[in-house]
Amino acid sequence: MSDAVSSSTISVDVAVVGAGPAGLAAAVAAAEAGARVAVVDAGAQPGGQFWRHARETVQPEAADDQPDGHGHHGWSTYLDLRARFDAAQRAGRITYLPGLQVWMAEPGFTLHTTPAVASSGTVPATVTASRLVLCPGGYDRQLPVPGWELPGVMAAGGIQAFIKANGVLPGKRFVIAGTGPFLLPVAAGIAEAGGKVLAVLESSAPSAWLPHLAAASGVPGKALEGAEYAALFARHRIPYRTRSIVTEVLGSGRAEGVRTAKVDAEGRVRPGTGRAYTDVDVVGFGWGFTPQMELPVSLGVDTRIDADGSLVGVVDERQQSSVPGLFLAGEVTGVGGATLAVLEGLAAGAAAARPDSTTPVKQPAAITRHRRFAQAMHQAHPVPAAWPDWLTPDTTVCRCEEVTAGEITEARDNLGARDARSLKSFTRAGMGWCQGRVCGFAAACLGAGPGEAPDAGSLAGSAKRPLAAPVAIGELAALD
Amino acid sequence: MNFGNGPRGSDVLVMGAGVIGAATAYFAAQQGLSVTVLDKGLPAGGTSSACEGNILVSDKELGPELELTRYSLGVWHNDLAEHKKLWEFESKGGIIVASRESSLASLNRVMAVQQGFGVDVEELDQAALREAEPHISREALGGASYREDCQVQPMLVAAHLVRLATEAGARFIADTPVTAFLRSGPGRSVSGRDGGRVTGVRTPRGDFPAGAVVNCTGTWAGELAALAGVEVPVLPRRGFVMVTEPLPPMVHHKVYAAEYIDNVGSSDAGLQASPVVEGTPSGTILIGSTRERVGFDRTVSTAALGLLARNATALFPFLERVKAIRHYHGFRPYCPDHLPVIGHDDRAPGLWHAAGHEGAGIGLSAGTGKLLAQALAGLTPDMDLTPFAPARFGESGAHTSAHREEATA
Numbered sequence: 001m002s003d004a005v006s007s008s009t010i011s012v013d014v015a016v017v018g019a020g021p022a023g024l025a026a027a028v029a030a031a032e033a034g035a036r037v038a039v040v041d042a043g044a045q046p047g048g049q050f051w052r053h054a055r056e057t058v059q060p061e062a063a064d065d066q067p068d069g070h071g072h073h074g075w076s077t078y079l080d081l082r083a084r085f086d087a088a089q090r091a092g093r094i095t096y097l098p099g100l101q102v103w104m105a106e107p108g109f110t111l112h113t114t115p116a117v118a119s120s121g122t123v124p125a126t127v128t129a130s131r132l133v134l135c136p137g138g139y140d141r142q143l144p145v146p147g148w149e150l151p152g153v154m155a156a157g158g159i160q161a162f163i164k165a166n167g168v169l170p171g172k173r174f175v176i177a178g179t180g181p182f183l184l185p186v187a188a189g190i191a192e193a194g195g196k197v198l199a200v201l202e203s204s205a206p207s208a209w210l211p212h213l214a215a216a217s218g219v220p221g222k223a224l225e226g227a228e229y230a231a232l233f234a235r236h237r238i239p240y241r242t243r244s245i246v247t248e249v250l251g252s253g254r255a256e257g258v259r260t261a262k263v264d265a266e267g268r269v270r271p272g273t274g275r276a277y278t279d280v281d282v283v284g285f286g287w288g289f290t291p292q293m294e295l296p297v298s299l300g301v302d303t304r305i306d307a308d309g310s311l312v313g314v315v316d317e318r319q320q321s322s323v324p325g326l327f328l329a330g331e332v333t334g335v336g337g338a339t340l341a342v343l344e345g346l347a348a349g350a351a352a353a354r355p356d357s358t359t360p361v362k363q364p365a366a367i368t369r370h371r372r373f374a375q376a377m378h379q380a381h382p383v384p385a386a387w388p389d390w391l392t393p394d395t396t397v398c399r400c401e402e403v404t405a406g407e408i409t410e411a412r413d414n415l416g417a418r419d420a421r422s423l424k425s426f427t428r429a430g431m432g433w434c435q436g437r438v439c440g441f442a443a444a445c446l447g448a449g450p451g452e453a454p455d456a457g458s459l460a461g462s463a464k465r466p467l468a469a470p471v472a473i474g475e476l477a478a479l480d
Numbered sequence: 481m482n483f484g485n486g487p488r489g490s491d492v493l494v495m496g497a498g499v500i501g502a503a504t505a506y507f508a509a510q511q512g513l514s515v516t517v518l519d520k521g522l523p524a525g526g527t528s529s530a531c532e533g534n535i536l537v538s539d540k541e542l543g544p545e546l547e548l549t550r551y552s553l554g555v556w557h558n559d560l561a562e563h564k565k566l567w568e569f570e571s572k573g574g575i576i577v578a579s580r581e582s583s584l585a586s587l588n589r590v591m592a593v594q595q596g597f598g599v600d601v602e603e604l605d606q607a608a609l610r611e612a613e614p615h616i617s618r619e620a621l622g623g624a625s626y627r628e629d630c631q632v633q634p635m636l637v638a639a640h641l642v643r644l645a646t647e648a649g650a651r652f653i654a655d656t657p658v659t660a661f662l663r664s665g666p667g668r669s670v671s672g673r674d675g676g677r678v679t680g681v682r683t684p685r686g687d688f689p690a691g692a693v694v695n696c697t698g699t700w701a702g703e704l705a706a707l708a709g710v711e712v713p714v715l716p717r718r719g720f721v722m723v724t725e726p727l728p729p730m731v732h733h734k735v736y737a738a739e740y741i742d743n744v745g746s747s748d749a750g751l752q753a754s755p756v757v758e759g760t761p762s763g764t765i766l767i768g769s770t771r772e773r774v775g776f777d778r779t780v781s782t783a784a785l786g787l788l789a790r791n792a793t794a795l796f797p798f799l800e801r802v803k804a805i806r807h808y809h810g811f812r813p814y815c816p817d818h819l820p821v822i823g824h825d826d827r828a829p830g831l832w833h834a835a836g837h838e839g840a841g842i843g844l845s846a847g848t849g850k851l852l853a854q855a856l857a858g859l860t861p862d863m864d865l866t867p868f869a870p871a872r873f874g875e876s877g878a879h880t881s882a883h884r885e886e887a888t889a
């Protein structure tokens with residue numbers, strides 16, 4: 001028999017999963033509206049991806065004194081939310097459960113948790129609540145390229161998280177590649193921490209109109225951010241090359257260099273534009289974000305494909321999903337950044353606290369503006385349609401199970417596989433440790449065939465992970 | 481692969497591209513028959529993609545199912561030998577472990593019966609058991625080793641058999657659900673008991689006339705039979721399977737608890753589980769499986785997960801600290817008498833069935849397909865199919881409420 005630690009059950013009005021920008025805001029709004037709230041978060045301290053910071057050694061109120069707060073955009077928003085979060089905790093309105101991962105959400109709602117990988121000391125708790133706000137955020141979207149399985153290749157966000165959490169760099173000389181505005185803060189963070197960024201390769205050609213667009217769509221803060229990065233890039237002499245990609249990561253045993261090329265608007269390599277960077281320690285890739293959809297999908301929410309090709313949950317003006325009592329906020333409703341995540345969290349938390357309220361809700365204008373801006377961003381930074389052309393038949397697509405592009409196209413062409421699910425069945429792509437979190441999008445694209453984008457069904461199939469997090473069998477043995 | 485559409489007649493029309501339909505199509509094509517396979521989705525979209533790929537002798541008691549299992553094993557090893565690699569065929573052997581005196585006694589009883597029937601089974605004392613499976617629980621009293629037990633990757637079996645069938649001239653059409661049967665005879669068009677001979681099927685892509693229509697739709701077989709006005713009582717029996725993180729090899733055989741045997745044949749509706757623990761080539765460990773009759777309920781059952789976990793850790797205590805990364809569930813197609821339905825349905829001439837293989841359809845597919853193909857080709861099957869005859873469900877079948885669809889062909 002198992003000697004698993006016995007878990008406690010906590011019953012509240014509103015349960016919130018995630019303590020990033022969206023989850024913190026949702027918890028605060030729900031608590032301030034009078035609800036009893038529980039917040040489950042895998043992190044050891046609040047902040048999520050965006051406000052990830054070094055381990056707090058002092059009282060949170062003094063967090064602004066820490067060097068770590070410096071350089072975080074919206075840090076004052078964090079401090080404000082954090083102060084309100086802590087006050088609600090002290091008042092007994094918020095039960096905060098850090099270091100726990102929800103591995104299963106049952107309808108109605110019951111959350112089953114397990115200690116997060118880095119927090120093996122925590123004791124799992126079961127949370128029941130009549131309303132649930134899911135704010136699980138997202139992670140870097142990856143596309144395979146020859147050599148990307150070599151050590152030294154990281155997700156761009158992984159590099160940033162590494163720096164934010166540890167205060168040191170994972171290497172000295174970096175190449176950052178992919179698409180989207182997020183490549184900028186990653187490169188900036190590396191430079192600020194003393195690393196050398198040899199190049200930032202952006203596959204699109206977002207022209208000078210982007211800052212104007214930011215202003216025009218009513219999000220002037222974004223224009224300011226852009227200008228700051230431009231100055232920082234100039235100061236650190238970081239080359240920013242548009243319409244450029246990494247075509248191959250070079251190295252034996254680990255990443256040592258990259259081959260790059262210019263591409264056309266579709267992402268097709270332009271002959272004769274190849275060049276190489278040698279003496280590289282770390283290659284960071286980021287192709288936008290993949291919202292973490294396993295919990296919403298497992299509870300059966302309606303989904304759609306967003307402008308960036310990601311599967312996201314459909315919500316109404318209260319942030320309520322198609323499942324009554326289930327609210328979504330942050331990246332799972334569409335990748336849109338931290339400011340939008342906070343706005344959505346506030347709306348979701350308030351609505352979840354008063355589910356029976358019949359007063360018609362008008363979506364805050366700021367949410368509309370930020371969504372519009374996010375859509376424009378996605379359109380300016382598409383995943384290049386021709387990316388599968390960069391692969392050779394022996395390029396690894398699923399790193400966990402070592403499945404190659406050739407095996408995938410063969411399953412598609414000869415066995416009739418055409419979506420993430422059938423590819424998984426026939427090739428094992430997505431069956432390994434990460435359960436398709438890394439290769440799911442790429443496999444879905446390859447399954448759809450040349451020039452085709454994966455549909456919602458295929459992406460939902462790849463987001464279907466009945467265990468939202470790994471959980472020890474000894475813990476499962478305690479279930480009845 | 482041929483995904484073209486448009487109606488065309490054939491000798492045999494196979495409904496369903498799970499392992500059973502795929503094997504039937506493959507062997508029918510080998511018999512020189514012209515074959516069309518239709519599925520409402522892709523190959524292996526049903527139970528065949530939500531199971532384990534065990535080909536077991538060890539869990540069968542004396543009777544027609546054991547006979548079919550052994551026949552099928554021969555087909556896997558001989559007729560399909562050249563394709564073994566395609567579906568990751570592995571002869572790893574099974575071990576049944578008894579942890580209680582009472583289960584050791586029933587294990588010995590079963591072993592004796594099986595030995596009498598020629599099954600390759602060897603008794604393992606505690607020391608031999610520990611040598612075969614060093615991480616087995618200290619509580620284990622003894623066991624039995626079944627060298628004939630083997631495994632395949634079921635999704636690859638279905639997909640490749642369909643592909644091989646098409647290479648032998650068969651045609652496969654995906655996304656084509658059968659909605660009604662074409663009938664000859666009185667009225668020529670009525671779908672139902674008195675509709676005369678089954679002469680083909682109707683689908684949203686048009687009609688497909690055929691000399692013989694084979695119902696290989698697994699848990700849907702009862703529904704399809706009802707469209708022809710006959711009863712084939714195939715019901716779903718849900719099963720959960722759990723998958724661990726990848727590990728270095730710790731479990732070397734398929735390892736079952738002796739209680740497995742008692743469970744398999746039981747009709748009890750309640751939740752049951754006996755551990756079937758096995759390592760896979762990729763390092764993950766599969767922990768199967770529960771059995772319960774809850775219709776087609778897809779809600780995740782924490783009770784089922786708990787039971788699987790407790791049983792698995794009782795067999796292999798090291799699993800307690802190992803992480804599960806996934807679980808899945810499927811619905812075994814079973815008949816009340818726990819025997820599959822294989823053969824011509826005299827109640828609806830022209831209609832054949834191969835369904836209801838419950839928890840053994842993967843293993844039994846090769847034999848089922850070959851025998852049925854022989855019968856379809858007008859030959860005498862290598863093995864008597866009478867015990868599996870659809871007619872055993874009697875005339876009462878006439879009273880099922882069938883959808884009455886008009887077909888004009």
Ligand SMILES: Cc1cc2nc3c(=O)[nH]c(=O)nc-3n(C[C@H](O)[C@H](O)[C@H](O)COP(=O)(O)OP(=O)(O)OC[C@H]3O[C@@H](n4cnc5c(N)ncnc54)[C@H](O)[C@@H]3O)c2cc1C
Nearest residue numbers: 018020021022042048049101102136137157330331337338
């Ligand atoms: C690595 C990374 C770096 C980023 N850096 C920047 C940047 O520099 N600039 C920028 O503008 N945007 C950045 N972004 C995007 C930005 O973080 C998001 O827009 C914003 O954080 C979204 O907020 P959120 O609350 O939806 O999600 P998150 O901030 O991701 O918060 C989600 C929280 O939920 C927790 N969680 C998820 N699943 C579970 C579960 N099953 N159980 C328990 N807890 C769970 C996570 O641990 C996390 O704490 C980054 C994103 C990532 C992934």
Ligand SMILES: Cc1cc2nc3c(=O)[nH]c(=O)nc-3n(C[C@H](O)[C@H](O)[C@H](O)COP(=O)(O)OP(=O)(O)OC[C@H]3O[C@@H](n4cnc5c(N)ncnc54)[C@H](O)[C@@H]3O)c2cc1C
Nearest residue numbers: 496498500526527528531534658698719810840841842843
């Ligand atoms: C948890 C679990 C573990 C198992 N483990 C094992 C094991 O280890 N070894 C073993 O031998 N067996 C095992 N089984 C049993 C085995 O999976 C089944 O017996 C077998 O898959 C049945 O195959 P099938 O082809 O009859 O059905 P299915 O695979 O379900 O195929 C039926 C097909 O019919 C199609 N269909 C349905 N309706 C229509 C229509 N109207 N028109 C056209 N097509 C239609 C479906 O789309 C489907 O593809 C297990 C089962 C479960 C649930």
